[in-house]
Amino acid sequence: MFTIANGIILKGQNLIPAKENIVVDDGKIINIGKDLNEGKIIDVEGAIVCPSFINGHIHIGDSIIKDEGYGLSLSEMVKPPNGVKHKALANASDDELIEAMKQSMWDMVNSGTTHFIDYREGGLKGAKLLRKASEDIPIKPIILGRDDSFYGEDPDLSKVKNAIRKLLKVCDGIAPSGFGEITDDVARIIASECKRQNKISSIHVAESDSNQIESLDKFGKTEIEKGVDSNFDQLVHLTNPKNNDLELVLKANTNTVVCPRANATLNVGVCRLNEMLDMGMTPLLGTDNVMLNSPNMLRELEFTLKLMSVYYNGYIEPSKLLQMATTNVCRHDVNNVIQKAVMNEGNLAEFVIFKSFSKNPYLNICNRVETKNILYIINKKCIV
Template structure:
């Protein structure tokens, strides 16, 4: 049992500022209060106590080829099955992939990340490789699998259904690449089977303008429209929405993830984050492919804050931005799978304590902190 005292706490779903003590016993927050104090006393002297981070969207497997293919197009880099990433993964040894994923996970742990949602290539074997890599690391991967049987103009739907069911026995959900690679029938099988198993179905939508144009030309619907209509539980990117796309998302219960640095690296656009937030959508934020970006959420947050300010000529609320990597997932339809926690009594202790450099604790985490400024990281597997 221990007590964190004299910290500036970002408490609960809304990250409400408070100056109280936090008592933790056996990995659970058992009390929060000005006079609460039991066990080992840890005086953090005005440091900021913030919920741990979740990286809302990753492809950790391509940790083996960091920065390879820089300046190539989106399709050349990551479109299955012939993208730079897929060729590299196909030719890599298992131990090489596992070692690179381990390095990336430790990098995330050291920067305050306790959860990440991964699009896992390689079918069942790909899922098993990540589980093996994560076995002794204090972080929770939420693994969304896929299978090569999903792709093509005329897939064997029987084989697709079998592959989905096998994956769902070991994975947390299913995540095909995008609507440019699968048919609507395959999409529906994925969504239906995930719903039956109470797991996550996720898909990239509107990452590039060309994806949207192709979808409109072939189906008279945008990729976002198809994602909403198919009822995937999570939609990733939404970088290039068309008229009414975001309104339709705001009326659904679907989880949204944005990836501003990846979009910038691939030169596909700037996420309309101001509009997304104004519609009441509560997105997550992710760093996407490790081959493109470090998985560090501090870098993602600062980049996003400043990009949105200059691009949209309007300031982004820093508290709402910080929620995107801390508490937004706790109120979403996917948190029964993710199991992310708040700083709240009765919740698992999942938070970090960081040096304070700013009069604004939210901007302190977004605009000032780096991994080296974290004093303590607390989660189920990593305790004081």
């Protein structure tokens, strides 16, 4: 048992600041309040105590080819099966993949991330490799798998169903790359089977404007419309919405994830984040492909804070931005495989303690701190 004392803690889904102490026993928060001093006292006078980060979207297998292919188009980089990353994954040994993924997971842990949602290539084997790689690291991967049987213009749907059922024995959900690679039948099967098993179904949509135009020309619907119509739980990117795309997502209460640094690196646009937040949407924030960006959520937060400011000529609310990296995950069905990120009594103790540089706790985290300014990470153990 120990007590985190004298810090400014960010409580509840809205991260309301309070000068209170936190008592932790056997990995759970058992009490929050003033003047508590049970067990070992960890004095963090004036520091900011925040729920640990969840990286809402990442491709950790890309860790083997950091910064390769810079300047290529989106399709050249990541479109299966001949994108730069898919060729690299196919040619890498299991040991190479595991070691590279371990390094990226430690990078995440050391910068305050305790959970990440991974689009895992490589079918059943790829998912098992990530499980193995994460065994001794204090981080929880939420693994969304895929299989080569999903692709093509006339897939064998019996093979697709069989692959999904096998994957869901190991994975937390299913995530094909995009609607340009799968049929509507495959999309519906993925979403319905995941829903039946209380798992996550996710897909990239509207990452580039050309993808949107192609979808409209071919199907008469945008990729976002197709994602909502197929009943996917989670849509990633939404960088180039058309017409009433965002209203459809809001009405369907579909979980969303944005990845501003990846969009910038691939030169595909700026997500309409300020508009999404003004509408009442509660997206997650992700770093996307490790080949493009470090998986450091502090860097994603600062980049997003300033990009949205200049793009919209108006400020993004920093408390809402920080919620995207922490507690928004608790507002959607995705939390059926992720323990609550909210710092409340009875929840698991998973939080980060940051050195304080300013009186604004949200900007302190999003705008000021670096990895070296993390005092403690409370997860499976205390990390100084």
